[in-house]
Amino acid sequence: MEKNLWYKNLVFYEVHTRAFFDSNNDGIGDLRGLTQKLDYLKHLGVDCIWLLPIYPSPLKDDGYDISDFYNVHPDLGTLDDFKTLVEETHKRGMRIIADLVVNHTSDQCAWFKEAESNPDSPYRDYYVWSDTDQKYSDARIIFIDTEQSNWTWNEKAGKYFWHRFYDCQPDLNYDNPAVREEMKSIMRFWLDMGIDGFRADAVPYLIEREGTNCENLPETHEYLKELRALIDRDYPDCILLAEANQWPQDLRPYFGNGDEFHMAFRFPLMPRIYKSIAAGDTTSMINILEKTPEIPENCQWCTFLRNHDELTVEMVTEDEREFLWNFYAPEARMRLNLGIRRRLAPLMGGDPYKIELLYALLFSLPGAPIIYFGDEIGMGDNIWLNDRDGVRTPMQWSAAKNAGFSEREDGRLFLPVIDQGDYRYQVLNVENQMKDENSLFNRLRGLIALRKQNDIFDTQEMEFLFRENKGLFAILRGSRRDGLICVHNLTDTPQPVDLSGFNVRVLTQSANQSSSYINTEDGTLLLEPYAYVWFKINS
Numbered sequence: 001m002e003k004n005l006w007y008k009n010l011v012f013y014e015v016h017t018r019a020f021f022d023s024n025n026d027g028i029g030d031l032r033g034l035t036q037k038l039d040y041l042k043h044l045g046v047d048c049i050w051l052l053p054i055y056p057s058p059l060k061d062d063g064y065d066i067s068d069f070y071n072v073h074p075d076l077g078t079l080d081d082f083k084t085l086v087e088e089t090h091k092r093g094m095r096i097i098a099d100l101v102v103n104h105t106s107d108q109c110a111w112f113k114e115a116e117s118n119p120d121s122p123y124r125d126y127y128v129w130s131d132t133d134q135k136y137s138d139a140r141i142i143f144i145d146t147e148q149s150n151w152t153w154n155e156k157a158g159k160y161f162w163h164r165f166y167d168c169q170p171d172l173n174y175d176n177p178a179v180r181e182e183m184k185s186i187m188r189f190w191l192d193m194g195i196d197g198f199r200a201d202a203v204p205y206l207i208e209r210e211g212t213n214c215e216n217l218p219e220t221h222e223y224l225k226e227l228r229a230l231i232d233r234d235y236p237d238c239i240l241l242a243e244a245n246q247w248p249q250d251l252r253p254y255f256g257n258g259d260e261f262h263m264a265f266r267f268p269l270m271p272r273i274y275k276s277i278a279a280g281d282t283t284s285m286i287n288i289l290e291k292t293p294e295i296p297e298n299c300q301w302c303t304f305l306r307n308h309d310e311l312t313v314e315m316v317t318e319d320e321r322e323f324l325w326n327f328y329a330p331e332a333r334m335r336l337n338l339g340i341r342r343r344l345a346p347l348m349g350g351d352p353y354k355i356e357l358l359y360a361l362l363f364s365l366p367g368a369p370i371i372y373f374g375d376e377i378g379m380g381d382n383i384w385l386n387d388r389d390g391v392r393t394p395m396q397w398s399a400a401k402n403a404g405f406s407e408r409e410d411g412r413l414f415l416p417v418i419d420q421g422d423y424r425y426q427v428l429n430v431e432n433q434m435k436d437e438n439s440l441f442n443r444l445r446g447l448i449a450l451r452k453q454n455d456i457f458d459t460q461e462m463e464f465l466f467r468e469n470k471g472l473f474a475i476l477r478g479s480r481r482d483g484l485i486c487v488h489n490l491t492d493t494p495q496p497v498d499l500s501g502f503n504v505r506v507l508t509q510s511a512n513q514s515s516s517y518i519n520t521e522d523g524t525l526l527l528e529p530y531a532y533v534w535f536k537i538n539s
């Protein structure tokens with residue numbers, strides 16, 4: 001593989017530094033703590049770490065409200081700690097990317113403070129102001145549970161300012177050349193410290209135009225291409241990963257002609273994986289995969305099951321949303337905005353076979369998979385915490401005090417550990433799972449290793465098999481001569497799989513597949529409920 005296409009078959013890991021490991025026992029995870037745990041990530045098979053925002057922030061949106069783009073939040077450490085983290089990550093042969101919050105700042109950012117109080121300041125035009133709150137009325141509200149409008153009145157300025165997220169997150173004005181340059185300086189600042197790229201936050205919303213929904217505008221793509229040009233020119237081994245929660249036809253343009261983003265999260269697929277396993281019917285998942293246009297050769301999808309936000313059900317039909325809500329969020333508290341604030345394991349009813357099945361399915365698909373911290377051990381959630389905090393509780397390292405996350409004596413952590421129920425840290429923790437060869441952690445680790453041994457996963461090639469059986473998700477990766485067949489049963493009943501046309505051997509299978517015996521009479525495999533088998537075709 002060409003040097004600068006390293007991202008095509010990586011395993012990513014999303015880390016919330018604040019929640020990962022506390023090195024100085026103040027109850028808050030930090031950069032030094034994360035550095036101490038790099039060997040753990042290496043052992044799991046992680047290739048690239050994505051850091052949630054680590055910048056100074058009043059934390060009204062857990063760091064996505066940045067008050068200083070050129071520093072590290074004092075809770076998390078210093079710029080030197082950051083440099084050490086990058087160096088230590090690289091020493092272990094891993095990569096690291098950071099969050100780039102392009103769309104907005106905090107209202108506590110010095111730029112906004114100056115902008116609101118001084119009409120003559122160059123920072124005034126860093127933001128989007130109006131005398132009325134009626135402009136751009138076709139733009140939807142994203143945080144519908146808290147925001148009534150995308151405009152908020154600012155007393156000091158005597159004007160409304162524009163914000164697509166919380167009213168403490170004023171949008172930057174990308175019609176201003178100074179803002180366009182500022183974001184490039186921010187990129188250079190962090191890239192010069194050796195990081196391998198950015199996950200770019202909320203990219204569809206950069207520019208507003210009357211009469212549009214202010215998403216995915218041509219002017220926005222034009223600017224994003226400028227950011228890519230900067231990378232290609234000065235940091236050619238680095239990547240940009242797009243967070244654009246959009247329908248396939250609107251998501252595809254973020255790759256441009258291979259000249260915009262290197263990668264994009266595969267948002268349209270994710271909720272449909274959950275729908276498929278709930279309904280025991282893979283139709284919606286297969287349909288969306290088929291509907292998604294091809295992507296350029298130098299680009300790659302980033303596939304995922306969960307992340308730090310609510311499980312978004314924005315980009316599904318109303319019927320699909322109702323189905324997902326009824327199935328996965330029966331209690332009102334589980335819903336947030338247009339989403340579900342729960343982690344993977346509770347969504348799967350704590351069933352380790354279903355969790356492993358979904359990972360196998362994810363790993364079988366084209367794209368580089370990403371694991372959300374804690375999901376590799378099946379951590380639980382706490383829906384009673386504020387906003388999305390319930391899926392961001394401290395990492396459960398061991399049965400020791402504070403889940404081994406922090407030695408803070410009085411137990412006052414940035415968020416409480418999960419210490420009740422099936423997911424309590426006393427039972428569910430890294431230490432226990434590392435000792436058990438059949439744990440979710442070790443099963444996942446095995447799958448990751450296997451994926452890395454097979455170059456076929458670098459490609460986009462995929463053919464659906466056995467489509468007449470809607471309970472199966474079966475794909476051929478590579479050629480019928482020497483490729484792989486990955487078969488997953490998303491139903492609660494055994495499913496026959498007719499392999500008579502193929503000469504195959506088992507590569508791996510789920511722990512609940514009692515045998516992978518193929519009947520020699522008719523070439524049929526009986527796939528157990530929620531089981532999977534991956535085969536290698538004998539060439």
Ligand SMILES: OC[C@H]1O[C@H](O[C@H]2O[C@H](CO)[C@@H](O)[C@H](O)[C@H]2O)[C@H](O)[C@@H](O)[C@@H]1O
Binds near residue numbers: 065245309
């Ligand atoms: O910085 C503001 C937010 O940006 C990302 O938001 C995305 O998540 C939203 C759901 O929480 C989703 O509805 C939206 O389409 C996305 O842009 C970021 O991941 C959030 O944590 C952050 O609040």
Ligand SMILES: [Ca+2]
Binds near residue numbers: 023024029
């Ligand atoms: Ca700390």
